[in-house]
Amino acid sequence: MTWTDEEIRDDGFDDWLDAVAADEGYHLECPDGHASLPPRLVCPDCGATDLSEAPLADAGEVVTHTTVHVGTGAFDDQTPYVVAIAEFDGVRITGLVRGVDPDDVDVGAPVEVTVGENPATGDRVVVHRAR
């Protein structure tokens, strides 16, 4: 059986990717200032339900990273590749790191978040680019 759910958009998440791709990235914020990523109806920190969109910081910083040598599924044939968690003013986002040699990725390195393509599948993927 071939699963076809790739064809269906994920409300909130794909809208967020659209925004990041258009350089209009945002995160969600509750009245107490807790930041999170969509789709959400409730702030995961405090349960507030009136969430608004706030612009994502232009520049982020690598919090931690790894070079993956054994991939899985859609990333089987792309090893080695770099994955990092980067922080954008209180919001942390996981993404591939492109545009820099894997050996040159360091904790604290400046990045910006973009949307790229997984060449094997054509799927969209979050990409951190070195600034």
Next chain:
Amino acid sequence: MSRVRVAGVGLTEFGRAPERTGRELFAEASARALDDAGVDREAVSALHYGNFMGALGERQGHQAPLMAEAAGLRCPATRYELACASAGAAVRGAVQSVRGGEADVVVAGGMERMTNRTIEETTEALAIAADELFEVRAGVTFPGAYALMARSYFERFGGGPADLAHVAVKNHANAVPNEYAQYREEIAVDDALDAPTIADPLGLYDSCPVTDGASAVVLVSESYAEENDVDASVAVVGSGQGGDRLALQDRASPARTPATDDAAAEAFADAGCSREDVCAVEVHDCFTIAEVCALEGLGFYDPGEGIGAARRGETTADGGLPVNLSGGLKAKGHPVGATGGSQVAEMTRLLRGDHPNSDAVDGTVGLTHNAGGTVASAVVHLLEVVE
């Protein structure tokens, strides 16, 4: 509240058995547990069963009644799914049901069949324990996720691959005499350091293997044990569970696992004992760094201090606090949905004195720690010899 005794434990040999069906694996483990307990099947009033990836690996949903049938049990059965902490959660559910007076005799455990699929398929199946939208689609594998934790730990606290190699060496050494263990050969620090990188800074020997296997324990109320002359010298005296945000990116620090802190706090308060009482620990070392994070989360080490524990010989079999005398997930093997039950089974054997490594146990209280995902779930149990 009724006290809970471990009346019997059963395991399959852990390892590669790609052709053995899940139902056969669980039938074997449960038969051994019931035989060890000396309890009639008719007395069992519920099965609490853990399994993670069987819907993918064997295309089998609704596994709990199937496994009750395989075990020869005619009783209600429920599957618990908490990624790699599935069987820990199943044991906890079973403990709660006996304590609450709902049941006098229950079976808990779990099963995972993993090597019937290619390593790529199994790796992909395991990855679904991570956040599909924000982690898996960004290329996060499980080794990759723990590598992100290890890098974060090294950056914050220091330590490095050589410290982790000592964890692997220790757990392999512990597995040598264990008849149920997947890898029963010692390794050297250099073997670990020279192994291929999976996701840097983690190499092949930092990772547990892919394993087929099942575990089962028979839990009875203290009153049932007394009335029926059941030999059950070990009690489950404490149980705790913690939860956290699913994705690593949403935790305050990738180097800490607060779900473990919470589970341990609850379990120790429940048991009314302290960390000084504990003489042996089985922790969830799916990767070597996970053992370090677990020992710190459990409160045996301060943050940043756990990394050197194995290297200093404190957690080896002859150390002050032996950790993973079974060989751990690292060397005993990790059939994910069975592991939490296996830890309780091994700790029971260690405390009873019928485990090949029982000589290393100097005391009466043991702790088991089972974690799911990157520790968005943690389950801790305290076991004690009570007679």
